[in-house]
Amino acid sequence: MRIGIDLGGTNIAGGLVGDDGKLINKKTTPTLPLRGVDAVVGDIIGLCKALVEFSPYPVQYVGIGCPGVVHPPSQTLVNAPNLGFFNVPLSKMVEDVLRLPVFLENDANCAALGEMFFGAAKGVQNAVVITIGTGIGGGIIIDGKLYTGTFFGAGEVGHQIIEVNGRACGCGKNGCWEAYASAAALMRDGASLGLGQLTAKDVFDAAHAGDDGAKVIIENYYNYLCIGLLNIINILQPEIVVIGGGISGQGDSLLSAIQNRINLATTRFAIARLGNDAGIVGWGQAPTLVRKTYSRTAVTR
Numbered sequence: 076m077r078i079g080i081d082l083g084g085t086n087i088a089g090g091l092v093g094d095d096g097k098l099i100n101k102k103t104t105p106t107l108p109l110r111g112v113d114a115v116v117g118d119i120i121g122l123c124k125a126l127v128e129f130s131p132y133p134v135q136y137v138g139i140g141c142p143g144v145v146h147p148p149s150q151t152l153v154n155a156p157n158l159g160f161f162n163v164p165l166s167k168m169v170e171d172v173l174r175l176p177v178f179l180e181n182d183a184n185c186a187a188l189g190e191m192f193f194g195a196a197k198g199v200q201n202a203v204v205i206t207i208g209t210g211i212g213g214g215i216i217i218d219g220k221l222y223t224g225t226f227f228g229a230g231e232v233g234h235q236i237i238e239v240n241g242r243a244c245g246c247g248k249n250g251c252w253e254a255y256a257s258a259a260a261l262m263r264d265g266a267s268l269g270l271g272q273l274t275a276k277d278v279f280d281a282a283h284a285g286d287d288g289a290k291v292i293i294e295n296y297y298n299y300l301c302i303g304l305l306n307i308i309n310i311l312q313p314e315i316v317v318i319g320g321g322i323s324g325q326g327d328s329l330l331s332a333i334q335n336r337i338n339l340a341t342t343r344f345a346i347a348r349l350g351n352d353a354g355i356v357g358w359g360q361a362p363t364l365v366r367k368t369y370s371r372t373a374v375t376r
Contacts (some may be wrong), residue, residue, distance in 0.1 A: 076092070076093060076094075076099075076130045076131075076132045076134045076135060076218055077091075077092045077093075077094075077134065077135055077138065078090070078091060078092070078123055078126050078127070078134055078136070078137045078138070078345055079092050079137075079138050079140070079185070079204060079354065079355035079356060080119055080122065080123070080137065080138065080139040080140065080355070081140050081182055081185070081351075081354040081355050082106070082115075082119065082139060082140065082142065082158075082182065083106060083142065083182070083209060084108065084142060084157040084158060084208065084259070085105070085106055085208065085209050086103050086104065086105055086207030087104050087105075087106050087118055087119060087122060087356060088101065088102070088103045088158050088351070088352075089101065089102050089119075089123060089125075089126055089254055089321075089353075089355070090126070090128060090352065090355035091126045092355065092356055094227050096189075096192060096193040096356050097351055098352055098355065098356055100126060100129050100130075101352070101355070102122050102125055102126065104118050104121075104122060106118075106119070106158070108157075108158040108160070109159070112160055112163055112298045115158075115160075115167060116165065116168050119139065119169055120169055120172050120173060123137055123169070123175075124173070125175055126214075127173075130216070134175060134193075135175075135176075135343065136175055136176040136177065136178060136293070137169065137170075137175055137176070137177045137178070138149050138178045138179075138180065138185070139165060139166070139169065139177065139178070139179050139180075140180055140181065140182035140183075140185035140186070140354040140355075141155060141179060141180075141181065141182055142155050142157055142158065142181075142182050142209070142210055143155030143157070143158070143160075143181070143231075143286070144181070144227065144228045144231065145180055145181045146227055147179065147180060147223075147227060149164075150164065150165070150166030150167065150177075150179045151163065151164050151165070151166075151179070154163045154250040155244040156210075156244075156246045156247070157209050157210045157245050164276060166178065166179045173342065177184065177223055178322070181207045181212065181214070181223075181230065182206065182212055182354050183204060183205075183213050183214040183230055183354075184214040184221055184223065184230060184357075185200070185214070185353070185354040185355075185357040186204050186206050186212075186214055186232075186319050186320075186349075186353035186354040186357055187203075187204035187213075187215065187216055187221060187317075187350050187357065188214070188221060188222035189352075189353035189354060189355070189356040189357025190202070190204050190317050190319070190347055190348065190349060190353055190357070191216055191219075191357075192223075192355075192357065193194065193348070193349060193356060194214065194317070194347060194348035194349045194353060195315065195317045195323065195345040195346065196315055196317050196345075196349040199216070199314050199315050200216070200217075200218055200219045200314065200316060201216060201217055201218065201311070201312075201313045201314050202215075202216040202271045202313050202315045202316070202317060203215055203216070203232075203311060203315075203317070204216075204236075204316075204317040204319055204347065204353070205232065205307075205316060205317070205318050205319065205320075206320040206353075206354070207256065207257060207300075207318065207319070207320040207321065208257065208258050208259075208320040208321045208322070209257060209258065209259045210233050210245070210253045210257050210259070211232060211233030211253040211256060211303070211320075212230065212233060212255050212320075213230040213231070213232035213233070214230055214315075215229060215230050215311065215313075217311075223240070226251065232252065232303065233251060233253030233257065233303075234246050234252070235251065235252050235303060235306055236248065236249075236250045236251060236252075237250060237251070237252050237255060237299065237302050237303055237306070238250035238254075238255065241254065241255070242255065242260075245288035252299070252302075252303040254298075255256055255296075255299035256296065256299045256300040256303055258274075258275035258320070258321050258322055259275075260296075261275040261322075262274060262275055262278070262295055264278070264292045264295070264296070265277065265278035265281075265289070267288070267291060267292070268281065268286070268288050268289060268292070275321065275322060276324065278292060278320075279293060279325055279328075283328075289312070297332045297333070297336065298336070300333070301333060301336040302339060303376070304305045304316060304333065305337055308339070308342050312341070312342065313342055313373055314342065314343070315342065315343050315344070315345055316343075316344050316345075317343070317344075317345050317346070317347050318330075318333075318344065318346055318347060319346075319347030319349075319350070319351070319353050320347075320351065323346050323347050323350065323351075324350075327346075329346070330344055330345075330346060351368035
């Protein structure tokens with residue numbers, strides 16, 4: 076048994092994962108990152124303890140997927156602007172309490188591994204998995220292997236610039252893709268409708284119900300979404316682009332909107348088969364890959 080933790084900007088999700096990738100039990104709690112690192116880590120530990128108690132077999136390890144840049148050799152969360160966390164020795168903080176091996180990786184990389192092992196990218200050698208939630212992350216699979224770049228930060232696709240001198244992003248730059256095409260960006264745009272505090276799903280629902288203002292917002296949203304997707308395709312030319320995260324709940328209507336704007340005979344699009352559980356399930360497998368790539372003796376404590 077393994078525990079996978081998906082640390083998101085809105086929620087922390089934890090799951091008990093079997094060797095076959097089956098999600099046996101899942102628990103969630105709000106992230107509320109403004110409380111600070113210690114409070115959020117305490118909630119992660121609490122989720123893990125509850126899952127350990129539920130497990131019918133001993134838990135081998137815990138894998139944590141985090142937004143932003145992770146440095147696997149030192150198991151440090153280097154930069155997570157949507158959480159406001161920087162240089163956090165997250166793996167050690169959790170490991171010291173649980174007394175279990177804890178592994179850290181970027182959340183979109185975990186989702187990419189989940190989709191490669193068990194989901195929409197299974198059997199594919201070259202794929203990109205895009206997770207769209209509070210921010211936008213990306214996991215890149217090249218020749219059947221996770222590509223993390225020389226400094227472990229590859230796949231931060233949400234911070235490609237699509238608008239010069241555009242909207243401010245949590246990373247400190249302006250004009251980033253996630254400032255226009257994340258669920259959080261859609262919620263901000265939806266506030267202009269004067270219908271109260273809306274979720275991204277509420278904005279989609281309003282557009283489907285015929286609200287003219289919502290339809291304009293969704294049209295603009297899709298246009299910005301496809302600018303970033305096309306940039307990624309032009310650079311990497313993957314066989315498939317898998318869309319995950321909360322926005323993927325729009326399903327076929329999301330795929331149709333993308334395909335109407337990006338009509339390619341090569342790269343195809345798919346919704347993440349594992350849904351929002353892709354990161355949890357993927358991280359249930361990822362530590363095996365991490366062990367092959369990074370020696371535990373090399374991890375800085």
